[in-house]
Amino acid sequence: MTAPRPSTALANAVRSGARSALEVLEEHLSAIEAGDGEVHAFNLVTADEARAQASAVDRTVAAGDDPGLLAGVPVALKDNLCTRGVPTTCSSRILEGWSPPYDATVVTRLRNAGAVMVGKTNMDEFAMGSSTETSAFGPTRNPHDTSRVPGGSSGGSAAAVAAGFAPLALGSDTGGSIRQPAALCGVVGMKPTYGTVSRFGLVAFASSLDQIGPFAATVGDAALLFDVIGGHDPADSTSLNRPTPRVLSVLDDGVAGLTVGVLTEFLVGADPDVVARTRQAADACANAGARVEEISVPEVAYGLSAYYLIAPGEASSNLARYDGVRYGLRVDAEDTAAMNTATRSQGFGAEVKRRIMLGTYVLSAGYMDAYYNQALRVRTKIIEGFAVAYQRCDVLLGPTAPTTAFPLGAKTGDPLTMYLSDVCTIPTNLAGHPAISVPFGTGDDGLPIGIQVLGPALSEGTILKVAAVVEAAAPDLAPPVLAGRS
Amino acid sequence: MTEPQRLTRDDVAHVADLARLELTDEELDLFTGQLAQVLDHAADVASLDLAGVKPTAHAMAVTNVLRPDEITPCLDRDEVLAQAPAVEDHRFRVPSILGEAP
Numbered sequence: 130m131t132a133p134r135p136s137t138a139l140a141n142a143v144r145s146g147a148r149s150a151l152e153v154l155e156e157h158l159s160a161i162e163a164g165d166g167e168v169h170a171f172n173l174v175t176a177d178e179a180r181a182q183a184s185a186v187d188r189t190v191a192a193g194d195d196p197g198l199l200a201g202v203p204v205a206l207k208d209n210l211c212t213r214g215v216p217t218t219c220s221s222r223i224l225e226g227w228s229p230p231y232d233a234t235v236v237t238r239l240r241n242a243g244a245v246m247v248g249k250t251n252m253d254e255f256a257m258g259s260s261t262e263t264s265a266f267g268p269t270r271n272p273h274d275t276s277r278v279p280g281g282s283s284g285g286s287a288a289a290v291a292a293g294f295a296p297l298a299l300g301s302d303t304g305g306s307i308r309q310p311a312a313l314c315g316v317v318g319m320k321p322t323y324g325t326v327s328r329f330g331l332v333a334f335a336s337s338l339d340q341i342g343p344f345a346a347t348v349g350d351a352a353l354l355f356d357v358i359g360g361h362d363p364a365d366s367t368s369l370n371r372p373t374p375r376v377l378s379v380l381d382d383g384v385a386g387l388t389v390g391v392l393t394e395f396l397v398g399a400d401p402d403v404v405a406r407t408r409q410a411a412d413a414c415a416n417a418g419a420r421v422e423e424i425s426v427p428e429v430a431y432g433l434s435a436y437y438l439i440a441p442g443e444a445s446s447n448l449a450r451y452d453g454v455r456y457g458l459r460v461d462a463e464d465t466a467a468m469n470t471a472t473r474s475q476g477f478g479a480e481v482k483r484r485i486m487l488g489t490y491v492l493s494a495g496y497m498d499a500y501y502n503q504a505l506r507v508r509t510k511i512i513e514g515f516a517v518a519y520q521r522c523d524v525l526l527g528p529t530a531p532t533t534a535f536p537l538g539a540k541t542g543d544p545l546t547m548y549l550s551d552v553c554t555i556p557t558n559l560a561g562h563p564a565i566s567v568p569f570g571t572g573d574d575g576l577p578i579g580i581q582v583l584g585p586a587l588s589e590g591t592i593l594k595v596a597a598v599v600e601a602a603a604p605d606l607a608p609p610v611l612a613g614r615s
Numbered sequence: 616m617t618e619p620q621r622l623t624r625d626d627v628a629h630v631a632d633l634a635r636l637e638l639t640d641e642e643l644d645l646f647t648g649q650l651a652q653v654l655d656h657a658a659d660v661a662s663l664d665l666a667g668v669k670p671t672a673h674a675m676a677v678t679n680v681l682r683p684d685e686i687t688p689c690l691d692r693d694e695v696l697a698q699a700p701a702v703e704d705h706r707f708r709v710p711s712i713l714g715e716a717p
Contacts, residue, residue, distance in 0.1 A: 230694040323675045337673045366680040367673075434660040437653055445634060452635075454707055459700035465709045466635070474637040482636055486627060487650055489634045499661050500654075505670030507660050512671060545652050561674025586675065 132600050134349035136202050136296040140243070143201030146190050150183035150201030154245055157203045161247070161294045164611040169269050170279075170289040172208045174248040175215055179203070182245045189243070196243030198357055204239055205289040205298040208249040209256055210341070211330035212236055219332050220264035221254045223476030224457045233330020234365065235299060235341055235358045242357045247295050250285030254478045255448065256306055256334045258282050259550045262541050263480040270537070271314060272609035273576055277534035280310030280550075283344070287314040290344045291609055297354050298344040303334050304436050305529075305554025307342045308566040312529035312579020315568045315606050317351045317596070318344045320554075322586050323561035324369035326355075327362030335443035336367075338436075338558040348567060348596045352376045355589065374589040384598050385418030387523040387591070392583070393425045395527030395553045402572040403528045410569050410580040411526055413602030414595060424522055428514030431507045432556035437548055438491050438504035439559070445488025451476065483544060508559045515560050519585045524595050528553055529566040529579035553581060563589050567596045570604035577606055622651040 142148040158176055165171055189196040206212065209219045211229035218224045232240075239246060253263040261269040261284025269284040271277040272292040279288040283300030287310035290298050300307040302320035311318025319342045326341045333339060343354035359373040391411050396404050415421040453459035453472030460471035477485070491500035518525060530550055540547040557564040563586070566579035580599055584592040624647045631638050638646065692705065701708040 227698055230690050230698065324677070363682060367675070367677060369675065369677070431660055431663070434657040438657055438660065449634075453700060454709055455695075456698040457700075461710070463710060464714070465712045468710050470635045470637050473635050477636070479642075482631075482638075482642075483646060483649060485634045485636065486630045486646065487653060489630045490622070490626065490650070490654075493630065493633070500657065502670055503660055503663070503665065504657075505672055506665040506668040507663065508671040508674070509668050510665070512674060544649050545656055548653070559674065 132347045132349060132597070134347055134353070136199070136345060136350040137353055139296060140198060140200045140202050143186065144190065144195060148201070150186035150245060151180065153201050154179055154183040154203055154247070157247060157295060160292070164292050165294060167270065167275055167611050168272055168288050168292050169267060170250055170285045170292060170294055171205070171248045172218055172220060172251050172266055172285070173216055175246065178215065179245050179247045182240070186243050186245065198242045198353060199239065200243035202244050202297055203247045203295045204244045205247055205250050205286055205295040206236065207252055207283050207286050207298070207300045209252060209301060209332040210236060210299060211332070212246070212249070215249070217249065217332070219255045220252045220266055221476065221478070221481070222265045222458060223451050223472070227457045229330070231330060234327035234362045236330065238358050250283070250289055250298065252285055253282035254481050255332070255444070256282040256301055256303055257444070257480050257484050259305070259309060259547050260540065261285060261310070262537065263478055265478055268537055271534045272611060273315060274534065276536055277576065278313070278537055280313035280530070280534065282306040284310045286344050287311050287316055287318065290314070290316045290346060292611060293608070296346060297350060299341055299358070300344055301331055301339055301341050302558065303338045304440060304558050305551040307344065308529050308554050308564060308579065308581060309551060311344060311566040313534040313577065315577030316344055316346060317348055317565065317567055318342065319351050319355060319565040320557060320563060321355060321359065321589060322563045324367055325359050325373045325587070325589070327365040327368050329362055329364040333447040335440040336447060337443060338440060348565070348593060348600045349380055351565070352380055352593050374587055376590045376593050379590040380593055380597055382594050383417060384414055384595055387595065388420045388422065388521065389414045389595065390422055390424035390518060390522035390525045392429070392525045392527040393423050394427065394429045398552065399528050399531040400572065403531060403533070403578055406569050406572070406578045407526065407528050407580060410599045410602070414526070414598055416602070417598045422522070424518050424525065426514040426518050428510045429556040432511055432559055433548065433552050435504040435507040435511070436551070436555040436559060437487070438500045439508065441484040441488030442492050442501050443488070445485045445492065448481070448485055480544070511556055512560045515562065515585065523584070524588070524592055525583040527581050527583070529581040533572040533574055533576035533578060557583055562586055563592055565592050565596045567599045568603060568606050569599060571606065622647065622654055
């Protein structure tokens with residue numbers, strides 16, 4: 130039984146003239162108005178720009194033309210995606226008030242598909258965090274329990290979809306920043322193969338790991354959004370110049386004949402209720418005709434350590450550009466070097482400073498071989514380990530995060546403990562592979578659990594097929610009830 | 616592979632200086648402990664024997680990405696400069712770099 134596809138249905142209703150894009154937008158703006166005081170999913174709601182986009186979609190339909198696959202569907206954008214003339218902050222003081230002079234490629238593609246962009250979502254500062262608590266503008270709260278974090282770093286985008294503020298959202302995933310918040314908020318989130326979605330206009334964190342991807346209520350809607358934003362872009366030199374998997378058409382093909390490997394390393398350290406749900410999801414694949422077996426990829430146990438050497442290394446280099454010269458914050462001082470230091474010291478929050486210093490340290494003379502270069506060798510071993518597993522299995526399955534959503538403030542004092550919440554998502558980024566998180570019931574605390582389906586490079590079609598089967602077998606998840614809308 | 620020595624407060628002060636960050640004494644103390652903890656965790660990687668394993672800087676490596684040498688539209692100068700903290704004569708303006716002119 131195929132899960133409903135609310136975004137697809139919405140777009141079809143607008144394309145056929147059955148509903149107006151403006152009316153759809155106003156419904157969502159009202160939901161944001163009523164509930165976002167409590168959730169704080171958005172840094173900025175762009176109501177005027179959205180109304181102009183929705184009206185343009187309605188005019189296109191009235192003229193007998195097709196506005197596109199996402200006609201009139203409201204989409205929320207993570208606030209590290211550049212929007213021309215609209216502030217883009219990365220939830221950092223250092224970019225507060227900056228309006229980019231260009232649109233990210235994904236923003237252009239959404240516009241061309243008739244989507245209506247409703248606002249910029251909160252995130253961990255420069256995407257560095259796993260709870261959206263490192264935002265300079267205050268945390269986002271989990272719509273299922275507002276005393277809990279939404280995960281991160283794309284916590285605002287995940288919460289926006291979970292709360293019904295927007296049916297679709299975009300995030301970025303460097304070490305799990307789409308999948309982990311999707312799991313904690315009970316929505317679908319996918320990190321595509323590195324290079325399938327253009328990074329042009331995505332503010333860089335760790336360039337060899339960053340990838341933009343979709344959030345949606347269902348697997349089918351995530352596939353639709355991926356089809357719209359994917360494809361080669363000459364403006365991103367790391368964009369893959371080969372056919373991007375078109376996934377919508379294969380979504381309902383089922384899993385008969387596929388081999389699903391339950392990744393044992395991801396079960397180590399996961400809470401018992403999370404492990405139980407993972408086994409239940411594996412059973413669902415078996416019931417649908419897949420061969421299910423347990424498989425070990427011992428190399429992934431080193432993923433977390435390698436990631437926290439590689440990603441800060443790349444970040445320390447990428448964030449050197451925030452010098453107070455060309456855009457964003459400048460704190461005046463008597464000479465340029467002092468101005469650079471004053472600007473960076475006041476503009477960056479503690480987690481960003483930690484990662485810049487860690488990265489600078491592991492790249493510095495005397496330590497580079499022991500730390501950074503060694504981590505790059507581990508990266509090779511992880512890729513080789515996955516390659517062996519994918520000779521036996523078509524996809525791997527495991528939890529997305531070892532726990533359900535944790536209370537606000539529970540991990541902010543201890544960076545290493547916070548980093549450990551990414552342990553199941555990081556290996557995929559190091560390998561450049563795709564993976565998707567699908568909601569699968571709740572834990573003992575009543576909070577959402579996400580199941581992750583991983584595959585080799587460019588296997589989006591396959592992981593989505595498996596995700597659709599997992600989704601169809603998932604226990605019901607009650608929609609969040611916010612006080613402002615009860 | 617020999618394990619590097621434990622991170623010290625002086626190391627953090629030096630690195631902060633390289634990264635153009637000014638830290639308070641309290642920040643130095645806090646970050647030294649936190650970063651040492653992360654590096655201790657990374658010791659499992661630092662101690663692996665991976666001699667002969669080639670490093671991977673990029674999982675989906677692409678090489679020699681070229682485009683035709685043609686003039687295409689670029690960013691609008693006024694729109695770009697409008698975002699700058701200080702501008703003079705169509706250029707970014709910064710405080711002195713090498714001190715006063717002789």
